[in-house]
Amino acid sequence: MSSWTAKLREAGVSALPPEKLLPDSQPAYMTSAIYLFGALTIGALVTIIASGSILALKGPTWWHVQSIGHFFNSIHLWSVELFFFFMVVHLWGKFWMAAWRGGRARVWMTGAVTFLVAVPCAFTGYISQQNFDSQWIATQGKDGMNSLGVGSFFNVLNFGQMYSYHILLLPLVVVGLVSLHVLLVRRHGIVPPLPFSDAATAAPKP
Amino acid sequence: MRRRRLTNGELDEAAKHYDGPYRPYDIVKEVCVATGVVMLVAVILTILFSSPDLPPSTIASWSRTMPIDFVTTAVTELDGTSETATYGPPYNHESGSVQHIWFINLQKWLGVSHPINAPYDFVIQPLRMIPDQPTLQREVSAYRRASAKTQNAWTAAYTNALAKASARTDGPVAVPPGNYGPVAPMMSALLALAQSGGLDGDLLTSAQFYQTDFTKPLMFLEDGNALNDRATYQHLQGEQWGMMNETGSYPGQVWLWLYTFWYQVSPVSTSANVDALVMAIMGVLSVGFILVPFLPGIRSIPRRIPLYRVIWRDWYAGAGRTSPPPDPPPVGKPAPLREPAAAR
Numbered sequence: 006m007s008s009w010t011a012k013l014r015e016a017g018v019s020a021l022p023p024e025k026l027l028p029d030s031q032p033a034y035m036t037s038a039i040y041l042f043g044a045l046t047i048g049a050l051v052t053i054i055a056s057g058s059i060l061a062l063k064g065p066t067w068w069h070v071q072s073i074g075h076f077f078n079s080i081h082l083w084s085v086e087l088f089f090f091f092m093v094v095h096l097w098g099k100f101w102m103a104a105w106r107g108g109r110a111r112v113w114m115t116g117a118v119t120f121l122v123a124v125p126c127a128f129t130g131y132i133s134q135q136n137f138d139s140q141w142i143a144t145q146g147k148d149g150m151n152s153l154g155v156g157s158f159f160n161v162l163n164f165g166q167m168y169s170y171h172i173l174l175l176p177l178v179v180v181g182l183v184s185l186h187v188l189l190v191r192r193h194g195i196v197p198p199l200p201f202s203d204a205a206t207a208a209p210k211p
Numbered sequence: 212m213r214r215r216r217l218t219n220g221e222l223d224e225a226a227k228h229y230d231g232p233y234r235p236y237d238i239v240k241e242v243c244v245a246t247g248v249v250m251l252v253a254v255i256l257t258i259l260f261s262s263p264d265l266p267p268s269t270i271a272s273w274s275r276t277m278p279i280d281f282v283t284t285a286v287t288e289l290d291g292t293s294e295t296a297t298y299g300p301p302y303n304h305e306s307g308s309v310q311h312i313w314f315i316n317l318q319k320w321l322g323v324s325h326p327i328n329a330p331y332d333f334v335i336q337p338l339r340m341i342p343d344q345p346t347l348q349r350e351v352s353a354y355r356r357a358s359a360k361t362q363n364a365w366t367a368a369y370t371n372a373l374a375k376a377s378a379r380t381d382g383p384v385a386v387p388p389g390n391y392g393p394v395a396p397m398m399s400a401l402l403a404l405a406q407s408g409g410l411d412g413d414l415l416t417s418a419q420f421y422q423t424d425f426t427k428p429l430m431f432l433e434d435g436n437a438l439n440d441r442a443t444y445q446h447l448q449g450e451q452w453g454m455m456n457e458t459g460s461y462p463g464q465v466w467l468w469l470y471t472f473w474y475q476v477s478p479v480s481t482s483a484n485v486d487a488l489v490m491a492i493m494g495v496l497s498v499g500f501i502l503v504p505f506l507p508g509i510r511s512i513p514r515r516i517p518l519y520r521v522i523w524r525d526w527y528a529g530a531g532r533t534s535p536p537p538d539p540p541p542v543g544k545p546a547p548l549r550e551p552a553a554a555r
Contacts, residue, residue, distance in 0.1 A: 031236035032229055034526040041245065048246035052253050069264060078264075079257035080250075082461075087249055089466045101518040105504030107226025117501045124466060131464065137265040138458050141442050143425075144433040145449070152310040152487035154317030157301045157324035162430070165423025197229045198523040199514070200217060 026191050034198050039098035042091050043190075049088035050183060054176065056081040061172045065135055065164075085127055092120060104196040112193060115186040122178050129171035132161055143167075219510065263458045265445070270414070270428060273437035274405035278378040281405060282398050283370070284435040288333040289394070290366035295430045296329035302430070303327060310487040318487075325426050333431050337413040338400055347400050350393035357392065365392035381406060449474050469493065 007015070059077045060068060068074035096116060105113040132143045143161045150156040160166055217225070274281040287293035297307030301324040309318050338351050354362065372386040383399055404410050414428040432438050447453035454471035457463030473479050473489040482488055503509055513519055520527060 028238060029235060030233040031238070033232040033234050034523055035234075035236070036525045037522045039522055041241075044241045044245035045249060047242055048249035049253075051246045052250050055250075056253075075261065075264065076257060079260070079262035080253045082262045083253045083256040083260075084249065086256075086462055086465075087253060091249075093466070098522065100503070101513050101516075102522055103222070103510065103513040103519065105510070106223050107228075108223070109226070110504040113504050114501050117503070121497050121500070124464075127464060127466075134264075135267065136263075137267050137438075137441060137445075138263065138447075140267050140429060140432070141438055141445075141447050141453075144429055144438060145454070148308065149486045149490050151301060151308070151318055152484070153490050154300075154321035156318075157321040160301075160325060160424070160426060162325075162426040163424045168423070194229065197226050197231075198526050199222065199517075199519055200225045 021188065021192055025194075026188075028191075032195060032197065035195055039094070039102075040195070042095035042098060045091040046088060046095050047183065047187075049084050049091055050179070052084035053081060053088055054180070056084060057172065057176070065133060065168060069135065081130075085130070089123070089127070092123070096120060102196060103199065106196055106199075107193065109189075109193050109196055112186065112189045115182055115189060119179060119182040119186060122175060122182060126171065126175035126179055129167045129175060132167045133164065133171050135164070216514070222514075260461070263461050265441075265458050268432060268437045268441065269408070270405050270411045270432060271408040273432060273435060274402055274410070275381040277435070277437060278380070278382065278384050278402055278406075279373060279376050280436050282376075282384050282402055283373050284431070285334060285398055285401050286366050286370050286373070286394070287434065288329045288431070289335075289397075290363060290370075291330055293329055293434045295327060295333075295434050298327075298430075301325050303329075310484040312484060312487050312491055327427060327430060332427060333414070334397065334401060337404060337410055338397060340413055341400060341404060341409075344400070347396060350396045354393045354397060361392070365390070365394045369394045369398070469496070 056077050060074070060081060063071075063074060068078035099113065099116065128142075128146070132139050132146070146161045147156055150159055150161055159170075270281075284293065288296060291297070294307065295302060297305045299306045299309040300318050300322055303323060303326065306319075309316070311318065335351060335355065338347060341347060354365070357365070368389050369386065369391040372389050372391065373384070376384050376386045378384040384402060386395065401410070404413070411428060414431060415422045415425070417424070442448055442453065443451075445458045446456050447458070449471070452468075452471045452475070454474070455463050455465050455467045470489060470493055473492055474485065479485055479488050479492070499506060499509070
């Protein structure tokens, strides 16, 4: 009788053998620049985490009083803007490719949920800035939260709570979802083009 | 023989397998190069544009620069007519800002979790904490002993007098003589406390030494015009699509454009339940976004607007050079799920 460890290893290797997990070749149809936006999104996420980790190590007030802190805060801000830009282009690209075909619905769904979780992740970051912007966003955002009762346990006016969500809880969820998304992509492979017959039917008559 | 389009099921089945050609591709290198490029772009944007950091408003700065507005707000806290005092859950049991959709009143059902007693927390308690002012403490006691009718008469008279008040920056507020009871000296003391910076600290005080909860000072600030005026100047108001804006000319949370869009559209924008409606609409749209692969009509849009032919144009062009498009299947017969010859 195999151990839990052995069963887990066998299931993992069966679902994602090394050549699938880290392939050194891709289908010949993968030529469009749209394919780069998934990797760019991951690159932006790495930049966010790296700059955010430096900001977290120095504490939430550091970037207000040290120019080097402001520099890293700026990198954090711009990498977040890039992250959302790349992710949205990636999502639109996958939509027009109908990339959920061939049993890839979970790939789409994990990507969509990642976007939806990234929104409050960024939102709590804006609230954690400790400046006028965060004051305004918090006082305005509370009404939306309160209107659904969420404000009773998610208080956007509580800096400590929002900071915890921003630097730990929500990033963990985003990174977990992105990891799951990438593993699902590796398991199913990138979606093939729509069959030529469908493309031919849709094409205008010569 | 008529052409027919493949069904979604047939398309789904066709996309499960690919046995065409492959080409070498270094996926790890792709991610590493992408990360490097993003870091470089972020650094360049940082050098070029930095990031905004407007100092926060404080009760001290508000009371110094807008003393009449501060006192006007403080009186509404004292007489229980401010937005905070009438808000409702999660701050108190009033109903001024309670929203619901049909019979679903989650805001009320989840109750008061962050209690704020505006008259006591924002006015009485801070005044009680001022040491060595026995006269002031007698005034506060007199106000608290008075009947509600008398209290309202004092605060109403004082509120009317504030319309004719004068003040200079960082100074006291002068109102015409009148019967304000203890309200006038109480407001003068509260203003002096606020201008000294003491009220900022008092509103954070709780049983704990360390503080991170700014609910009370932010609610008090929001009741006045200090935040509001700055937000208007920084184009952050709701009607300015402020949810997706940032201070200065920086890009903000642009991804919230659809949230803020609903705040511009009537009847949502004019509803007393505007926030609940927007959150509900976005909740439904978010579920739809996740379930796109299963939504009839939506999942077929990429086939009806074939932008995929642009994305895979090289693939289709290559296939067209080596093999003509296959004949479409006749109606009533299974579709031949063929890939172009070049793919094999």
